[in-house]
Amino acid sequence: MGATAEHIAFVVPRLADGSVVGGAETLLRKLAERASASGRQVTILTTCATSHYTWANELPPGRRQVGGLDVEFFPVDGDRDIETFLAVQNRISAGVRVSRDEEQDWLRHSVNSRALCSHLTDAGEQYDVIVTGPYLFGLVYHAAQVHPKKTLLVPCLHDEPFALLTSFKEMFHNVKGCMFNTEPERRLAVRLYGEPDQAQVISVVGMGLDDRIVDASAFAARHGIDAPYLLYSGRREPLKGTPILIDYLEAFRARNDIDLKLVMTGSGDIPIPPELQPHVIDVGFLSETEKFEAMAGAVAFCHPSVNESLGIVLLEAWLAGTPGLVHAHGEVLRYQCESSNGGLWFQIYPEFEEAVLLMLNQPETRRALGQAGRAYVLREYAWEAVEKRLLAALDAALQGA
Numbered sequence: 001m002g003a004t005a006e007h008i009a010f011v012v013p014r015l016a017d018g019s020v021v022g023g024a025e026t027l028l029r030k031l032a033e034r035a036s037a038s039g040r041q042v043t044i045l046t047t048c049a050t051s052h053y054t055w056a057n058e059l060p061p062g063r064r065q066v067g068g069l070d071v072e073f074f075p076v077d078g079d080r081d082i083e084t085f086l087a088v089q090n091r092i093s094a095g096v097r098v099s100r101d102e103e104q105d106w107l108r109h110s111v112n113s114r115a116l117c118s119h120l121t122d123a124g125e126q127y128d129v130i131v132t133g134p135y136l137f138g139l140v141y142h143a144a145q146v147h148p149k150k151t152l153l154v155p156c157l158h159d160e161p162f163a164l165l166t167s168f169k170e171m172f173h174n175v176k177g178c179m180f181n182t183e184p185e186r187r188l189a190v191r192l193y194g195e196p197d198q199a200q201v202i203s204v205v206g207m208g209l210d211d212r213i214v215d216a217s218a219f220a221a222r223h224g225i226d227a228p229y230l231l232y233s234g235r236r237e238p239l240k241g242t243p244i245l246i247d248y249l250e251a252f253r254a255r256n257d258i259d260l261k262l263v264m265t266g267s268g269d270i271p272i273p274p275e276l277q278p279h280v281i282d283v284g285f286l287s288e289t290e291k292f293e294a295m296a297g298a299v300a301f302c303h304p305s306v307n308e309s310l311g312i313v314l315l316e317a318w319l320a321g322t323p324g325l326v327h328a329h330g331e332v333l334r335y336q337c338e339s340s341n342g343g344l345w346f347q348i349y350p351e352f353e354e355a356v357l358l359m360l361n362q363p364e365t366r367r368a369l370g371q372a373g374r375a376y377v378l379r380e381y382a383w384e385a386v387e388k389r390l391l392a393a394l395d396a397a398l399q400g401a
């Protein structure tokens with residue numbers, strides 16, 4: 001038998017807790033919880049920030065227990081030059097090729113914590129494996145430089161201009177390995193950075209979900225919704241595709257004599273035309289139970305983002321028996337719909353309208369899609385299967401270390 005990774009550090013920019021939510025944050029916390037539940041010693045190293053907009057130090061530094069996990073909080077560096085950061089970031093976003101020195105300036109003035117990296121330098125030998133992600137943060141980049149040969153990335157990689165940076169290519173090849181969320185994400189990494197080195201640990205792990213059964217009529221009854229609705233959950237911003245949903249709902253209502261609503265959970269402001277405002281129901285953050293109830297009662301769960309590495313909320317909607325409706329250019333989400341037969345995809349408005357009408361007018365087809373998605377999640381994303389892949393990757397990282 002090979003060696004066992006007994007003490008694992010998870011380095012994350014923010015701890016998913018309470019109102020601090022996000023796909024990557026949730027993923028890394030869940031993986032930490034499963035590693036801990038399996039008997040491994042787990043320490044989460046994170047910052048004192050809660051807002052992904054300001055990155056202000058809002059939590060006290062120090063070590064404490066959070067939900068049964070040993071967590072140590074470190075302050076975010078207060079001397080970052082936002083103007084320098086944004087100047088380079090805007091050029092990268094526009095597709096301008098920047099020099100490696102400019103990349104390093106951008107990473108240096110990203111979200112960082114010298115205190116956290118100093119802890120890794122001073123005490124890193126106590127950890128058998130260091131898990132960190134997502135790839136886009138200066139903190140993750142710099143933490144991965146401290147003990148690269150015992151570091152596993154959970155990159156949450158997207159096909160975006162930032163992924164093309166030379167610094168990230170170097171990081172991917174220098175670390176011990178990567179735990180990807182889906183096969184398309186792994187293929188993207190190979191396309192961008194080439195084949196991994198032979199000694200690297202490369203695995204597709206993902207995140208497990210706990211099954212639950214809820215009342216599909218409870219959410220609508222509680223909120224007084226007496227019309228069919230589509231559901232979106234997550235941040236409201238252009239990168240997530242939410243402006244498309246608003247535009248498409250407006251077009252659908254203008255072209256069809258159907259009182260279709262859009263329910264939105266999560267956070268973020270998004271412009272809504274005055275005449276459409278009564279039909280967009282913003283319920284903000286919900287408890288897990290109420291979120292699942294909202295999913296179970298929806299005609300479809302809409303996930304129009306083209307930049308996802310897993311699509312946790314889509315998997316949750318499938319557990320609730322609700323089909324997905326995703327953008328055709330979102331490779332990961334479309335892959336999941338194709339693999340599960342649990343959803344449809346659109347590239348332009350007419351395809352969106354056709355898919356929504358099919359789900360409204362053919363309830364048996366809609367139900368079959370939702371049940372196929374549910375079976376897929378129970379098969380591929382049960383915690384038993386994910387934990388097996390996770391622990392195998394952690395232990396494999398010790399080989400040759």
